[in-house]
Amino acid sequence: MGTIPTRLSTYCLTRRTLVLGSLAAFVTACGTTEPPTPPPAASTPPQASAAPSASAAPQSSSGAQGSTSPKPSTAPSAAAGAQSSVAPTAVAKTGGSLTIRQWTGDPPDLDPFLNVTFRAQEFAGFFYSRLLKFDTGPSVQPNSFIPTPDLAESYQISQDGLTYTFKLRANAKWQNKAPLNGRPVTADDVIYSFERFRKVSPQKGNFDMVKEVKAPDQQTVVFTLNAVFAPFETAIASPLLWIMPKEVIEADGDARKRVIGSGPFIFDRFEKGVQVVAKRNPDYYFAGTPYIDEITLLVVPEDATAVAGLRAKSIDILGLSSSDRIAVAASDPNIKLLEYPQNQLYFMYWRLDAPPFNDIRVRQAFSLALDRDEMIGVLWEGTGYPNSALPAGLRSYYLDPRGADMGPNAKYFKRDVNAAKKLLADAGFAGGLKVPLIASLNAYGNTFNQSVELVIKQLKDAGITADLRPQDYSAYISSTFLGKFEPGTMVWGLETPYQEPHDYLFNMYHPKGGRNHGGVNDAKLTEMIEKQAVTLDKAARKSQIQDIQRYLGEQQHYVMGVAGNTVIATQPWVKNFFYETDYGRGGEYVPKLFLDGKK
């Protein structure tokens, strides 16, 4: 089992030192040139890049595509060696075609504002820009979710944290297709997109914190918030607020028929149930990228078919399940495997307002009964991480629940059956406890189903009998997952992956959270969650978030399991592969890829 040590890139530290010395209050973080590793064949002007400071507001950030700080303060263990396993080569080559198994089913809609499914957002990532996106590069591990400038060349946060001013790139142009015909992307386009998002998107609630958006000039967009919201940069970088083509939408009513963006690729065609094909955008504002002329995003429903395609060299990039990982590693040594900690929470939940789970001792007993090492061994082939209230994949904020930093509450994450029995006895369950266990067994795959069996077995050792009641996924997601289940029942489930700790903490633990499965209403915790949400100082906020994890380690409102590694397979000719996991990754890691040696 790996640990997650702290790591900062040397380059980042150097830049930060220099900038700190010269700018005093305006602290900017590390920047890059574009591209981060091999320089492109076409020259790209190196641009300074900066990101919010670790200490003070106002903050500013600017940069070209590439790594931007703040760097994650934690990085995965060697076991999850991630990006280093696909080290860049010296010279980027242009041309070629790349095939990715992107989906198991069609993106349902080509207009990302009109549909909430992840496939629509993944589709959009290849063609549309965002003001910010998430950084990728050799020093950035997947799941870091570091906001970095995209369409915005730089941005500044006001002293009071209420105003975010984005400066757009002067060279940003719409793709050269009618009716846009390569005209510049302006602040009006951003405002139009934001207003349309708020009007038509089922996700419009994600920007409730925005009071108004203005354009003082055609290169500047100013967002004013109702109240300070520390994760606002992440909200802007999240694959939601795409900059959409006004002319197309006004003519067609939506962006379903014509896809014209300012992103790295130009839409060529969508053959339903088969593929999306895209060509390189030669006018992309990160000059020189993308390197690849044509990409094909395949729709392949079955994993077995996709793995066969990988072996037959018909697929260049493919996500693998744990079992396929072993099979591919054994039979295809040339295929490279990128592994990194999952941004996923396997966890146990219940109604906190009724017995027996309104008793903290019972909840702690359940946590003590779990053998997380056995889970890692059985479910994840020995490579995995115990989750705290945040998943190990969210490395920038994650606190190892069994590490020294966790403090005395680390003991609740280490198996101690006798202590569990004693706590149960103290709570009035000396003879053991029998509880119904809801789990959806037709949604999350074999590993999850095995975890259910393991949980039942481990609880049994502590005198807890879990009476399994499998639930169809659709029923589960529309009832149990929303907290609609009988008090006294426990649930073993999987949480929605988020890019921001706030989203996990607010949604799961705040009384107003959309994923408050157990009805958590803990005044102290609520205050802690609200405080971190308004703390702009990133170091202070990180400390607060880790305090929350320590507090939750004791409270055990939900009992957390373990996370394994996600595995992405690439053919040996795929170079500069620096992956990120958010749905907008098509505009993040793909433009930096190039091919070397593909026949």
Place this chain on the structure above:
Amino acid sequence: MQRYILRRLLLTIPSLLGVTLLVSAMVRLLPGDAVALMLQDYNSYAKDAEDLRAQLGLNRPFHEQYLGWIGGIARGDLGRSLRDQTPIRDELATRLPVTFELGLFGMFVGLLIAIPLGVYSAVRQDTLSDYLARSGAIAMLAIPGFWFATLAITLPSLWFRWSPPLRYTRPTEDLGKNLGQMLIPALILGIGLSGSLMRLTRAQMLEVLRQDYIRTSRAKGLNERATIFGHALRNAIIPVVTLLGLQMTVLIGGAVVLESIFVLPGMGRYLLEALNNRDYPVVQAIVLIFAAVIIGVNLIIDLMYAWLDPRIRYS
């Protein structure tokens, strides 16, 4: 004959209405709905759900939703997908030919295996060849198509670093390539179909071969080929043709699985996705089409009886 056809066609209307009503109700009885699944796909907040339900008309009573959809059908409009808002008719126009081709190809393969094998097995009753053929038929019935399909996908990729094409080619683009792509799934579909057809062919042939008129034809000195194919098979085939009509459901079920494994963008995949997404109008439309096809094929088969056996009259 015309009155018979007209009567059968009129009877299809209540049948289809019944099927759609039943399916519309049953699919809504399934737990969850399209909105719950769509929102789960993304990091959305629960408060957006009711807005989306209202936008999609899912907050209306069942009878309103159903009657609205049936009204659309009467106007030739199959409705729109809840998930992507695209017209279902457009989607079916591209997907129906794929499933039709796979089904036809599979049926052809099934008949090509079943009829000769059934006849051969009957003619060589109780010989080693008969035992082998019957065992083969049992195996065809017992082994599920998805297992064959998974092997057909996985083993060549391990042994030869080859896999069937992952991109579907339409026959209008490249007929050879298209047929090559359809060959393996059609073989698997046909093999699955052939087990029961072969067994019935054999059983019918055995019965017919014992009839007096067969003995007479042989006594007249008619050669064996003419006796078997000219007299016996034609009389034995009617129940087989009936079974073929009933096997349409097997073909459709097989297509659902095989289209997913072999990446064929047909109706089966569309139905599977729609069911998983609780996309009610799509499920209803596809079931309506499948029901119409099954009814239509069985009507055609009923009409074929008269051609196969001139003694049959329709009134």
